[in-house]
Amino acid sequence: MSYYDVDAILTDGEKVPCTFELDVPYLGHLDNSTTGLKPGTALSLPLWLAEMLALASTGDSKAPLILNMPPCLSEQVIAALRADPRSVTLREQNVHLYGVGVRMLDLFDERELGNTLRKTFVVRAGEVGLHARKADDGSLGGQGEEFLRGLEEWERSLFRRAHEGVKSAKEWTEKVKKS
Amino acid sequence: MDIDDILREVDPTSSGVPNETSDLQSLTRLWVAERSAPELLEWPSGGLFERINDRIKAQIEKIEILTGDMDPKTNFALIVIQTELERYKFLVRSYLRARIAKIDKHTLHYLSSEELRNRLSETELAYATRHQALLHNHYLSSFLSSFPTQLQNLNDTAGNVSMIDSPDLDAAVFIRMLRDRPVTGQGTDADITLNASNGEVLILRWSSAKSIVEDGDAELV
Amino acid sequence: MALPLPPGLVPSEVAFLCEMEHVTIVPRQRLESIELLSGATPSLRPPRREDIPLWLALLLKKQRRANILPPPWLHVDSLRDLIHHETVTDPTGWSLPPPPPVRADGRGNARRLNSDATTVLSPPFLPSCTSSAPAGALPYHWFEFAEMLLAHASDDVPSASDVRSLLRDLQEVRAAKMRTSIAGLESGVDGVMSLLGVGAMELSESRGFVTGVVEGVRKLGASAEASRREEEEERGGADDDEPSDDDMGI
Numbered sequence: 001m002s003y004y005d006v007d008a009i010l011t012d013g014e015k016v017p018c019t020f021e022l023d024v025p026y027l028g029h030l031d032n033s034t035t036g037l038k039p040g041t042a043l044s045l046p047l048w049l050a051e052m053l054a055l056a057s058t059g060d061s062k063a064p065l066i067l068n069m070p071p072c073l074s075e076q077v078i079a080a081l082r083a084d085p086r087s088v089t090l091r092e093q094n095v096h097l098y099g100v101g102v103r104m105l106d107l108f109d110e111r112e113l114g115n116t117l118r119k120t121f122v123v124r125a126g127e128v129g130l131h132a133r134k135a136d137d138g139s140l141g142g143q144g145e146e147f148l149r150g151l152e153e154w155e156r157s158l159f160r161r162a163h164e165g166v167k168s169a170k171e172w173t174e175k176v177k178k179s
Numbered sequence: 180m181d182i183d184d185i186l187r188e189v190d191p192t193s194s195g196v197p198n199e200t201s202d203l204q205s206l207t208r209l210w211v212a213e214r215s216a217p218e219l220l221e222w223p224s225g226g227l228f229e230r231i232n233d234r235i236k237a238q239i240e241k242i243e244i245l246t247g248d249m250d251p252k253t254n255f256a257l258i259v260i261q262t263e264l265e266r267y268k269f270l271v272r273s274y275l276r277a278r279i280a281k282i283d284k285h286t287l288h289y290l291s292s293e294e295l296r297n298r299l300s301e302t303e304l305a306y307a308t309r310h311q312a313l314l315h316n317h318y319l320s321s322f323l324s325s326f327p328t329q330l331q332n333l334n335d336t337a338g339n340v341s342m343i344d345s346p347d348l349d350a351a352v353f354i355r356m357l358r359d360r361p362v363t364g365q366g367t368d369a370d371i372t373l374n375a376s377n378g379e380v381l382i383l384r385w386s387s388a389k390s391i392v393e394d395g396d397a398e399l400v
Numbered sequence: 401m402a403l404p405l406p407p408g409l410v411p412s413e414v415a416f417l418c419e420m421e422h423v424t425i426v427p428r429q430r431l432e433s434i435e436l437l438s439g440a441t442p443s444l445r446p447p448r449r450e451d452i453p454l455w456l457a458l459l460l461k462k463q464r465r466a467n468i469l470p471p472p473w474l475h476v477d478s479l480r481d482l483i484h485h486e487t488v489t490d491p492t493g494w495s496l497p498p499p500p501p502v503r504a505d506g507r508g509n510a511r512r513l514n515s516d517a518t519t520v521l522s523p524p525f526l527p528s529c530t531s532s533a534p535a536g537a538l539p540y541h542w543f544e545f546a547e548m549l550l551a552h553a554s555d556d557v558p559s560a561s562d563v564r565s566l567l568r569d570l571q572e573v574r575a576a577k578m579r580t581s582i583a584g585l586e587s588g589v590d591g592v593m594s595l596l597g598v599g600a601m602e603l604s605e606s607r608g609f610v611t612g613v614v615e616g617v618r619k620l621g622a623s624a625e626a627s628r629r630e631e632e633e634e635r636g637g638a639d640d641d642e643p644s645d646d647d648m649g650i
Contacts, residue, residue, distance in 0.1 A: 003341065004344060098616070109627070121616050122586040129613075157612070165605045176415070197439050204522075211417070235437065262455065277405075279402040280405075353595070363591070366592070366625075367622075376500075380594070381592055
């Protein structure tokens with residue numbers, strides 16, 4: 001991760017579900033409670049904080065909280081992606097789905113999840129490439145537009161790169177013809 | 180005519196190729212490489228740039244002499260000479276600008292070690308050092324000085340993230356082989372070795388390609 | 401003044417490179433040799449054919465001082481063969497580039513790129529667009545070369561309109577191949593991928609997309625790769641460079 005990378009910083013702010021393992025006085029306001037946080041309290045915390053606390057060890061070698069898989073990477077979503085990567089509106093699940101995925105894969109040894117995400121990315125990327133080529137000649141169609149609206153951030157940036165390439169090659173070809 | 184006959188007429192090594200052609204090939208290759216590599220490459224040793232700059236200077240002087248001559252026939256020659264000169268200047272300029280873009284982007288990184296500093300030419304090193312000093316002063320006077328001292332660093336590495344941004348050496352690059360040889364690329368599930376042939380274009384990580392390119396067995400495209 | 405361009409050559413730079421390709425001309429006027437930075441041009445004596453850089457050939461053409469001889473691969477029959485090859489013979493790969501010059505460094509010396517020793521030549525410094533280039537093989541700069549020739553010297557290209565439409569077909573067939581080439585990444589084979597036969601403009605057009613996909617796959621697989629390397633380390637690096645079947649992750 002790069003220090004000045006805006007996308008990485010935004011991904012860092014994505015919330016993940018956590019369960020507190022310890023009694024934490026004075027932090028009740030995080031859970032709208034007047035007393036402190038009790039063990040077992042479920043809370044959503046931003047990744048940067050959750051990760052730090054999940055990996056920190058207190059005196060009795062127990063981390064202050066347990067970090068859980070966020071809903072965007074739940075069994076259901078993953079099952080749907082396995083069935084047909086193209087049919088899931090990733091953006092509705094999480095704008096930074098792959099970014100969060102990478103962070104989760106760093107924390108959990110989830111090979112199957114990793115394989116599914118990779119496959120999903122490649123299959124959808126093929127589709128993104130196709131649409132990037134068609135985007136300017138008006139042959140996209142309603143289904144194509146819907147797919148493009150459902151792209152998460154990595155995919156959007158991939159679409160921009162792909163489209164930029166197609167566009168500049170086309171512009172060059174037009175220019176040569178006119179010269 | 181047999182294809183082999185045609186091919187035999189060409190010797191791919193430059194023994195037999197005039198110096199001017201091999202210099203142009205070298206300059207072109209350096210330019211394409213610098214435009215394609217994710218990191219700053221080494222400044223060429225061996226006096227290529229000095230040679231090319233000298234020749235450009237001499238050519239400019241020649242044009243000045245020829246400009247006095249109004250004979251239409253030499254005039255066309257003049258157009259050709261000027262056109263070519265512009266092409267050379269473009270190559271040199273674009274090469275230098277591509278390098279400056281990389282130095283600007285990761286100045287602290289390229290100043291951070293002897294090995295990296297050695298990649299810069301003398302003028303580039305002077306530029307990078309002064310540029311960084313200017314930038315630092317600007318940051319200091321506009322906001323850094325109002326921070327607590329321990330937060331004023333621009334090269335902090337706390338929290339597992341270094342403030343010194345560096346190029347991604349695993350970025351994907353395209354190379355074209357200059358001779359037949361096996362090429363090993365590091366991958367996610369496996370490191371693959373491929374028997375690549377002269378002229379073949381491959382995509383792989385820069386970290387896997389770098390030594391092959393440095394050996395002169397392939398070039399960036 | 402830093403160059404504000406992304407990594408990799410953009411189309412205008414690719415075209416600039418292509419203009420260094422040598423092409424065969426038939427001079428219509430005499431022209432004495434000119435001392436250039438890249439060496440002296442041949443003295444032109446009609447109708448003796450000469451090979452000169454494309455940028456110079458186009459300059460001469462504009463002034464009606466020469467005609468350009470299109471390379472054999474740009475003829476209608478050759479293009480038809482190529483399309484047949486790309487659609488029927490090998491619908492997945494690109495057609496092969498012209499064979500590289502055979503006497504590749506006989507002494508087997510690898511030469512340092514930056515030394516001032518001899519330099520191995522590669523496109524655009526190989527004669528793959530001259531009249532002696534082989535038919536039926538697309539050189540690295542095929543697309544931009546053909547476009548520039550058709551734009552500035554279409555009267556020198558036999559059946560120019562047929563050539564134009566065949567080129568469009570070829571371009572379409574090959575564009576689809578670039579997209580399918582990344583499908584291989586689905587099964588996780590991303591160490592090194594061959595794009596044998598791909599052209600310069602095609603690369604420029606797809607570079608952002610292809611590298612974006614490869615890098616996305618790498619980032620998503622980073623933790624899997626790290627643990628694979630750890631395991632291999634533990635096994636004492638028993639398998640060297642050759643990946644065994646179970647390494648392929650199938």
